[in-house]
Amino acid sequence: MSGKSRRDFLKKTAIIGAGVTGLSASPAKAAPKNILSADRMGVLVDTTVCVGCRNCEWACKDAHDLPAGELFSYEDRKPMEFRRRPDHTALTVVNEYSRGKNSNLPVDVKVQCMHCDQPACVSACIVGAFSKQENGAVIWDTDMCIGCRYCLAACPFQIPAFEYDKALDPLIMKCDFCFDRTKNGKLPACVAICPVEALTYGPRSELIKVARNRIKRNPDRYVDHILGEHEVGGTSWLYLSSKEFKELEFPDLGNNPAPGVSESIQHGIFAYFVPPVSLYALLGGIMWIAKRRKELKEEEHV
Amino acid sequence: MNHESVNPVPIKHRFFTPGVIVLVIIALNGLVFLMGRFFFGLGAVTNLNNQYPWGLWIGVDVAAGVALAAGGFTTAALGHVMHREEYHAVIRPALLTAMLGYTFVAFGVFVDIGRWYFIWHPLIMWNGNSALFEVGICVMIYMTVLYIEFLPIFTERFIGKVNLPGLLSALNKPADKILRFLDRGLSKTMFIFIIAGVVLSTLHQSSLGTLMVIAGPKMHPLWQTPVLPLLFLLSAVSVGFPMVIFESLIASRSLKLRPEMHVLSRLGSMIAPLLGIYLAFKIGDMVIRETFVYLGELNTASVMFTIEILFGVIIPLRMFLSPKVLKSPPLLFTASALVVFGVLLNRINNFVVAYTPPYSAESYFPSFGEISVTVGFVAMLVLAYRFVVLNFPVISLPGKQTAQPTKYSIRGVEK
Numbered sequence: 090m091s092g093k094s095r096r097d098f099l100k101k102t103a104i105i106g107a108g109v110t111g112l113s114a115s116p117a118k119a120a121p122k123n124i125l126s127a128d129r130m131g132v133l134v135d136t137t138v139c140v141g142c143r144n145c146e147w148a149c150k151d152a153h154d155l156p157a158g159e160l161f162s163y164e165d166r167k168p169m170e171f172r173r174r175p176d177h178t179a180l181t182v183v184n185e186y187s188r189g190k191n192s193n194l195p196v197d198v199k200v201q202c203m204h205c206d207q208p209a210c211v212s213a214c215i216v217g218a219f220s221k222q223e224n225g226a227v228i229w230d231t232d233m234c235i236g237c238r239y240c241l242a243a244c245p246f247q248i249p250a251f252e253y254d255k256a257l258d259p260l261i262m263k264c265d266f267c268f269d270r271t272k273n274g275k276l277p278a279c280v281a282i283c284p285v286e287a288l289t290y291g292p293r294s295e296l297i298k299v300a301r302n303r304i305k306r307n308p309d310r311y312v313d314h315i316l317g318e319h320e321v322g323g324t325s326w327l328y329l330s331s332k333e334f335k336e337l338e339f340p341d342l343g344n345n346p347a348p349g350v351s352e353s354i355q356h357g358i359f360a361y362f363v364p365p366v367s368l369y370a371l372l373g374g375i376m377w378i379a380k381r382r383k384e385l386k387e388e389e390h391v
Numbered sequence: 392m393n394h395e396s397v398n399p400v401p402i403k404h405r406f407f408t409p410g411v412i413v414l415v416i417i418a419l420n421g422l423v424f425l426m427g428r429f430f431f432g433l434g435a436v437t438n439l440n441n442q443y444p445w446g447l448w449i450g451v452d453v454a455a456g457v458a459l460a461a462g463g464f465t466t467a468a469l470g471h472v473m474h475r476e477e478y479h480a481v482i483r484p485a486l487l488t489a490m491l492g493y494t495f496v497a498f499g500v501f502v503d504i505g506r507w508y509f510i511w512h513p514l515i516m517w518n519g520n521s522a523l524f525e526v527g528i529c530v531m532i533y534m535t536v537l538y539i540e541f542l543p544i545f546t547e548r549f550i551g552k553v554n555l556p557g558l559l560s561a562l563n564k565p566a567d568k569i570l571r572f573l574d575r576g577l578s579k580t581m582f583i584f585i586i587a588g589v590v591l592s593t594l595h596q597s598s599l600g601t602l603m604v605i606a607g608p609k610m611h612p613l614w615q616t617p618v619l620p621l622l623f624l625l626s627a628v629s630v631g632f633p634m635v636i637f638e639s640l641i642a643s644r645s646l647k648l649r650p651e652m653h654v655l656s657r658l659g660s661m662i663a664p665l666l667g668i669y670l671a672f673k674i675g676d677m678v679i680r681e682t683f684v685y686l687g688e689l690n691t692a693s694v695m696f697t698i699e700i701l702f703g704v705i706i707p708l709r710m711f712l713s714p715k716v717l718k719s720p721p722l723l724f725t726a727s728a729l730v731v732f733g734v735l736l737n738r739i740n741n742f743v744v745a746y747t748p749p750y751s752a753e754s755y756f757p758s759f760g761e762i763s764v765t766v767g768f769v770a771m772l773v774l775a776y777r778f779v780v781l782n783f784p785v786i787s788l789p790g791k792q793t794a795q796p797t798k799y800s801i802r803g804v805e806k
């Protein structure tokens with residue numbers, strides 16, 4: 090082998106390496122907007138106050154141009170006999186559970202996106218369509234979405250829904266914290282309509298204080314747990330209850346942020362592209378040595 | 392040259408046989424359901440829903456497809472990077488499988504995503520935190536690399552033989568020139584693509600394992616572990632050679648060729664250590680996380696896990712350790728098929744069986760339509776493979792001594 094071609098080989102390998110490292114800066118930064126503002130807003134859902142009137146279901150549909158029907162039709166209690174989940178026709182639903190401690194009334198639980206502080210959907214989305222906004226809302230850009238449904242697989246609360254029955258332009262649907270209203274200082278539609286003030290909208294830090302206070306003043310009424318304060322790293326929506334949350338079918342999630350492990354693996358494999366580039370160099374080296382050894386052997390034989 | 396020379400030629404055999412006709416029917420059946428999916432939406436053909444967003448297509452067509460195409464990068468690493476020329480006879484078939492395999496993985500993704508017309512979005516919309524983004528990008532680049540690696544086979548077939556019909560025949564000379572130019576350029580730079588292919592493969596084979604990590608407690612603890620990416624990489628590496636043996640023996644049977652046992656048994660002798668490493672990590676992970684307690688319960692998860700480990704890893708591992716197995720085509724075939732089955736089942740387990748969403752009313756089982764499409768894709772892949780080996784120099788005939796220079800030597804460093 091001539092010295093020239095050997096240099097050639099090394100040079101080409103080096104160029105590739107440099108090229109790949111050159112790319113590295115941008116992907117490391119290429120992540121969707123994920124702001125955790127200290128003033129982010131939230132909603133406190135007090136399930137001991139909720140009467141299960143389902144007006145919020147109507148208001149939510151109405152605010153999102155979904156077929157809502159007449160408000161009075163929601164007085165029908167029939168749907169409460171089933172467990173429902175939010176989907177593309179209803180971004181929030183209210184489910185009813187048997188009565189809690191020190192009360193004869195059933196427990197009604199409004200379900201919608203929790204607007205996590207460390208949202209799995211934001212971390213997972215292949216095109217970065219999801220984002221956590223300054224006011225706490227986790228929203229998504231429909232025009233970017235490719236419909237892979239990784240967000241559904243990732244969400245610990247199993248919230249995003251997909252329009253499986255549409256052949257063209259199926260959408261991801263979930264509660265968007267009424268972003269179009271809240272960003273202009275208006276209340277979320279569900280909060281605005283609630284007749285008994287079971288939903289309180291405000292800065293998340295304030296809501297936690299309010300919730301603590303309520304538990305302190307009425308220890309008989311509540312279990313001593315604010316769901317969402319710490320779960321999966323905290324959520325913008327918080328719940329108070331007279332029953333263990335497990336009995337209300339909240340998943341048992343622990344306090345670690347849902348995307349934590351997966352993101353550290355990703356960043357480990359791709360730490361500034363050093364691991365892949367080193368692997369490239371290593372393989373190039375092995376290839377060169379193997380080839381060289383073979384040639385030496387053959388020269389000896391001659 | 393004292394090693395066996397490789398002599399890949401287009402195999403002379405008729406395309407249609409009764410078996411091939413059955414495959415065509417299976418493929419057509421799949422196409423019918425595919426049409427249903429595109430005209431009426433995913434919900435019309437699949438059993439997927441908001442609880443089970445991913446099913447058979449992601450588990451088999453995509454995840455298992457990528458794993459079973461691992462023969463491409465493992466043989467490339469062995470034959471080209473480590474420069475073991477005695478294995479060159481299996482490189483082209485493995486390359487073809489990988490190329491077709493990834494092509495069908497791409498089809499699988501295309502039909503599974505709801506907004507398929509935006510499949511190109513990840514190219515310009517990046518999310519570095521997303522494991523799926525990385526898998527998508529790596530698979531796209533690697534597929535391109537595979538097609539580039541295959542180009543020399545294309546040029547070899549047509550150089551000096553360009554024979555366009557009618558008026559186009561005026562273009563024969565220029566076409567030939569282009570091919571020759573391509574060929575020369577490719578032989579000088581091919582090593583770049585070969586190494587890139589191996590690097591890209593290790594990256595996305597492992598990132599496929601990262602995919603479900605974010606699903607956290609939704610995934611059964613027998614499979615959910617932070618070392619999933621490593622397990623995925625190790626299992627992909629250990630299924631590479633068995634897959635090459637598996638398809639080589641099927642191809643020689645179907646095309647009435649003598650199996651290349653001298654190469655295959657040598658390949659086979661390397662499988663046991665690879666499987667051993669995989670098994671060690673799998674069991675180590677189980678011991679450290681103490682998940683073996685779940686094997687005591689009798690349910691789908693524990694049964695599937697046991698089948699996967701026992702039939703997919705332990706039994707074939709024992710078989711590959713025996714010299715008798717390595718020398719006998721039927722036994723070698725059985726052992727290889729078991730590994731292939733094991734990895735297929737592992738991917739199904741990871742993406743489908745292990746996934747237990749919190750609010751599902753009933754568990755997911757693939758619909759007839761989903762199964763039809765998956766089986767149809769496999770049939771199409773086999774048909775495409777058959778077409779290519781009958782028309783391009785892919786399979787080497789053993790024994791013949793018309794040594795052609797292999798296109799994959801490191802031309803850049805040649806004398």
Ligand code: SF4
Pocket residue numbers: 202203204205208209210211227243244245246247248249263
């Ligand atoms: S609840 Fe699910 S969809 Fe809502 S922000 Fe959290 S991860 Fe995203």
Ligand code: SF4
Pocket residue numbers: 213214215216217218219229233234235236237238239240241261
């Ligand atoms: S379905 Fe859409 S929003 Fe959800 S992860 Fe995929 S691209 Fe992102």
Ligand code: SF4
Pocket residue numbers: 148149150152180181201263264265266267277278279280
């Ligand atoms: S915040 Fe808006 S989108 Fe969310 S549940 Fe309430 S009304 Fe519906």
